[in-house]
Amino acid sequence: MKPKLKIIPLGGAGEIGKNMTLVEYADAILVVDAGLMFPETDMLGVDIVIPDIAYLLERREQVRAIIITHGHEDHIGALPYILPRINVPIYATPLTRGLIQVKLKAHKLLKDATLCTFEMGDTIQLDPFTIETFHVSHSVPDGVGLAITTPRGTIVHSGDFKFDPSPVDGQLTDFAKLAALGGRGVLALLSDSTNADSPGHTPSEKTIDESFARVFALAQARVIVATFASNISRIQQVIDTAARFNRKVAVVGRSMQDNVKMAMELGYLRAPENTLIKMEQARKYEPKEIAIVCTGGQGEPTSALARMAARDHKQVTLVPGDTVILSAAPIPGNEEMINQTLNNLFRTGADVYYSEFMNVHVSGHASREEQKLMINLLRPQHFIPIHGEYRHLVLHARLAQSLGIPKENVFVVENGALIEFDDQGAHVEHNAVAASDVLVDGLGIGDVGTTVLRDRHHLSQDGFLVALVTLDAHTGEIVFGPEIITHGFVYTQAAEVLIQGTKQIIIETLSNGARGAGQSAKLKDVLSQFLYAQTKRRPMVIPVVTEV
Amino acid sequence: MKPKLKIIPLGGAGEIGKNMTLVEYADAILVVDAGLMFPETDMLGVDIVIPDIAYLLERREQVRAIIITHGHEDHIGALPYILPRINVPIYATPLTRGLIQVKLKAHKLLKDATLCTFEMGDTIQLDPFTIETFHVSHSVPDGVGLAITTPRGTIVHSGDFKFDPSPVDGQLTDFAKLAALGGRGVLALLSDSTNADSPGHTPSEKTIDESFARVFALAQARVIVATFASNISRIQQVIDTAARFNRKVAVVGRSMQDNVKMAMELGYLRAPENTLIKMEQARKYEPKEIAIVCTGGQGEPTSALARMAARDHKQVTLVPGDTVILSAAPIPGNEEMINQTLNNLFRTGADVYYSEFMNVHVSGHASREEQKLMINLLRPQHFIPIHGEYRHLVLHARLAQSLGIPKENVFVVENGALIEFDDQGAHVEHNAVAASDVLVDGLGIGDVGTTVLRDRHHLSQDGFLVALVTLDAHTGEIVFGPEIITHGFVYTQAAEVLIQGTKQIIIETLSNGARGAGQSAKLKDVLSQFLYAQTKRRPMVIPVVTEV
DSSP states (O other): OOOOEEEEEEESSEEESSOOOEETTEEEEEEEOOBBOOTTTTTTOEEEEEEHHHHHHHTGEEEEEESSOOOSHHHTTTTTHHHHTOOOOOOHHHHHHHHHHHHHHHHHTTTOOOOOETTTTTEEEEEEEEEEEOOBBBBBSOEEEEEEEETEEEEEESSSSSSOOOOOOOOOOOOHHHHHHHHHHOEEEEOOOOOTTTTTTOOHHHHHHHHHHHHHHHHOOEEEOOOOTTOOHHEEEEEEHHTTTTTTEEEEEEHHHHHHHHHHHHHHSSTTTOEOOOOGGGGGGGGEEEEOOOOOOOTTSSSSHHHHTTOOOOOOOOOOOOOEEEEEOOOTTOHHHHHEEEEEEHHTTTTEEEETSSOOOOOOSSHHHHHHHHHHHHHSSEOOOOOEEEHHHHHHHHHHHTTTGGGGBOOOOOOOOOEEETTTTTEEETTTTOOOOOEHHHTTEEEHHHHHHHHHHHHHHEEEEEEEEETTTTTTEEEEEEEEEEEEEGGGGGGGHHHHHHHHHHOOOOHOOOOOOOOOOHHHHHHHHHHHHHHHHOHHHEEEEEEE | OOOOOOEEEEEEEESSSOOOOEEEETTEEEEEEEBBBBOTTSTTTOOEEEEOOHHHHHHHEEEEEESSSOHHHHHTHHHHHHTTOOOOOOEEHHHHHHHHHHHHHHOOOOTTOEEEETTTTTTTEEEEEEEEEEHHHHHHSSSSEEEEEETTEEEOOOOSOOOOOOOTTSSSHHHHHHHHHHHOSSSSSEEEEETTTTTTEEEOOOHHHHHHHHHHHHHSSSSEEEEETOOOHHHHHHHHHHHHHHHHHEEHHHHHHHHHHHHHTTSSSOOOOEEEGGGGGGSOOOGGGGEEEOOOTOTTTTTTHHHHHHHHSSSSOOOBBBBEEEOOOOTTTOOOHHHHHHHHHHHHEEEEEEETTTTOOOOOOHHHHHHHHHHHHHSSEEEEEEEEEEEHHHHHHHHHHHHOOOOGBBBBOOTOOEEEETTEEEEEEETTTTOEOOOOOOOOESSOHHHHHHHHHHHHHHHHEEEEEEEOOOOEEEEEEEEEESSSOGGGGGGGHHHHHHHHHHHHHHHHSOOSSSHHHHHHHHHHHHHHHHHHHEEEEEEEEEOO
C-alpha cells in the first residue's frame, strides 16, 4: 500500500492571516507559506501572532522546504520567528525573495537563511514532491499558485488570487496552466476564500488608475498616497500617475523605502528617469510637482500617515490644499484606528479620499464568480477552502458544492485538522495536530497564554487594588497598614471616602476573622463584595497580609 | 438690540452618537435630543458615554425642555443619567415617548419624569421658541425634524433622516413642509452627516422585503432575524414576511419584547391575528412554521443572537437547516465582535445571511444626493453639519458649499462650540463650552477620566508587578521579602528565573542605595529597566518598601 498523503493547515484555516499549510507524503513534509497575523482585539498587549510549529519541530528532519506563494506579511511574516528554530530552505519567486530578504535583514537573520529562487512557471523537484508553479494575479506581483504532485495525485494550492483582466504588471492569472492541470486531474484544491461573501467579480486594479487620475487632475498642491509597504503594484500606480501629471515621487516610511529600492533593483518597479526623489529634495519643487507614497494603510499609530495626521511627522506637515489618498481596506478590527486617522487628516484641512468615498482601493482576492472559475478550470475531486474566517470557508464550500463537487468531498476544516488520502479515499480528523495561536509579545514567543490574557482583560476593565497589611506575628495586631495601592479602578484623588471605607473593612475583617490560611481568601471576598456594592466595578483584589 | 441666538452642540458634532444640541435665546434654552454613545475601543472598561451637561446645570432654570427627534439610543439613551440631575419636560411623538417610557421604567425613573406627547406635524410653543415638527423617514417610525423659530429667525434641525421613497410605515419625509420652510427663509440648517461619504441615494427599506422574501422562500426550517431592539420598522418587515409565508413570529430578548409590546399597543406595529406567539409556544409548530426576531445586531455578547451563536441560549438551540439573518450594520469598532458571532453562527450549521452577502440591511441615513435635496429644499443662509465624525462633517460642509452656500456661512464645529447669531451676523467660538465625553462605568458617572484610562491601557498591555519588601526601621535590613506580585505580565509559573532575578535586583539595589525619599523611585527605575531588558515589555512597576 502506498503511504498516505496528508494535508494539515497550521494557519489560515478559519482566519485571514498567518497562513501555513503542510503537505506530507511518506517521510517528507512540504510547508507552504509562513505568515503572521495581527492580534485580535482581545489579544491585549500582543505584538503579532504566528502559527504553532510544534508538529514541524517534532519532525524536523522530514521538512524539505518552505515554499512561499507571495510576499505579503500573512504569508512571510512568521519566517523571522520560525527560521531560528527550523532552518530549512525557502523557495520563492524573485520579488517575493526580495521582500523576504528585506525582512530577514531587519531581523539580522539573512546570513543564516537558505533562499532558493524560482521563476513563475518553473517546476521544482523536492522528492517526493513535484511542484509546478503558476502565476496568479493578486495585489502584489510575482505571486504563484502551486500544483504539488505526489504518488497519490496532485494537490493544487491557489495562493492568494484573483482573475484580474487588467493587472498593473500585465501578468494574468495563468488560465492555460489551470486548464491543463484540470485536464490531467486534480486530487484536491485548496482555494482562497477571503471574499467568499462578495458576489460577482473583484474590480480590476486598473480601475484605480482612473480614480488616481481624477484626484491628481484636481489636486492643487501635494498628493500623498498611503498603502501597504509591500503593495508594489499600488506603488507602481502612484508612480505612473505622478509621471503622467509631471510630479516627482518621494517614498516615505522605512519599510516602504526598503521594498521600493529592492523592487526597483529587481525590475518589478519601473519609474521614468528622475521621477523618484528623496523627501529632502522635495522643497526644491512646487507642491504641485510632488507626490508622496507612504505607509499607513491601516492607520497604524507609528506609520507615516498616522504621524502626518497627528501633525507629528518630521518631514511632512500637511496643510490645506494638500490631497491625501488612503489606498487600502481595513483589516477587521482596525476600523476605528483608520477612522481616527481619517478624521485627523481632515482636521489638517487636506482633501482626503478613501474607499467609501471614492474607488481608490480594490481587493486583491477573488470574488465568488472568480472562485467559481478556479473550481471550474481545475474540476478537483476534493475541495478544501482555506484563507478565510469560518464563515468564508462555509460559503466557499457551499459554492463548490453548487458546482457539482459532492458534499462528502468538500472539507471545511480549521487549523490543526488532518486530511488524509489513502486507498480508501479521503478522511478528516479535526484537531489532530497542535495548531493554537502562538502569541509574540516583546521577546516572548508563546509564553503569553490564557492566564496572562485573562488577567490583562480583567485589569483593562476595572484595574486592581492591592491591600497591604502587616501584623505582629505574636499578637496579631496591625503594625503597618492597611495601605491601598490601586490603579485603573477609581480616580483615587476623588475616592478618599471609598479608600477609607476599604481600610475600615480590612481592619474589621482582620479583627473578626481567624488568622492563617483562610485569611487572605476571606479578605479578598469581603473586599470584592464591598467594592462592587459601592461602585458596580470588579477590580482585581489582592490582599497581602504579612507577619513580622 | 435683540438678544443673541446661540447654537451649542454638546454631543454628536464630531462623532456618531450621544446627540445633544442646545438652542438658546435670551434666557431660554431648548435641548434637542439626549443620546448615549457606545465606548470607543480605547475607553477600556467603560459602559457607555453621555454628553457633558455642566453648561445646563449652571443654567438649570433656563432650560425649557428636552425635545427628542426619535427613539434611538443615540438620541434618548442619556435620559436616565441626565433626568436625575435636571428634570425638565421631555417632548416626543407617541412611539418615541413609548421607547423612552420603556427605558425610564427599566431605570425606575418613569414616575418622576414629565413626558409631553406631540404628533408629527404639531407646533409646540415654548416661549420664545416656536417649534414646528415635521416627519422625516428613518429606520424607526415617528421620527421628526424641527423648525425652531426665534425672534432672530428659524433654525432647522433635520433629525436623522433619509428620503425613503417607500418606507415601511408608508410615511414619507415631509417634502411640502421642507419646501414651505425654505420659502419662508431658514437662518441655519443643522443636518445629519452620517453618510456624507456615501455617493448617491440610500436604498429604500422596501428593498429588504425582497431579500427577506427570497430567504424565507428558501428556508426549510426556522428563520431567525436579528436587529436592533428599537428597529420597529425592521420588526414590522419580519412580521409581514413571516405572515406571507405562513409563519408565526416569536420575539426573543427582553428589550425587544418590551418595545414590541409597547409599539403594538400604540399601533406602530401591526400583526395579523395569532401571528405573534411566545417562544414557549413554538414547540407546538413545525420549524418551517416559525420565525424568530431577536436582539444582537451588533453581536453584543449578552444579546440573544450572540448567545444562540455560542450555543448558550436557553430557548433557542440552532441546528443545521435553521436560517439566520443579521439585519444590521456594524457600529465602527464592533466589526470583530460581529464577525465572531457570524463565524459561530456558521459553526452551528445554520444558513446565515448578512449584509456583505445579501441585501438584508440598509442605512437609516441620507446619502449625498439626499443630503443635497435637504439643502436645496431649505436653502438655508447658514449650514452646520451635525451627527457625524469629523470627516463626515467636512464632506457634508463641502457638499453644502458646492450647492452655493458661501464658505463663510458653513460651520464645521465639534462638541462645545458656540455659534452665535447677532446683528452683525454669525460667529463661531470653538471650545467655548465644556463638552467632554462623560464616561459611565458601573455606578460612576464621570469619575473615570484620563488617569484611570491611561492606567487601564498600561495594565491591558503589560500588566503590573508589585515588589514588596519590609525593612527593619533601625538597621535597614530586610525582615520580609522581597515578594513579587504580578499579573498580566508573564506567565509566572514559567518565569521562575525572571522572578528570582527581579528579587536579586531588589536586594542589590537596597543594599547599595540610600534609604528614604528617593528609594522607591530608584527601585522603580532599576526594576523597569531590568524587566524591559529581559522581556521587551513594560509592566506597571510598583515598589513598596515599608519599615517596621
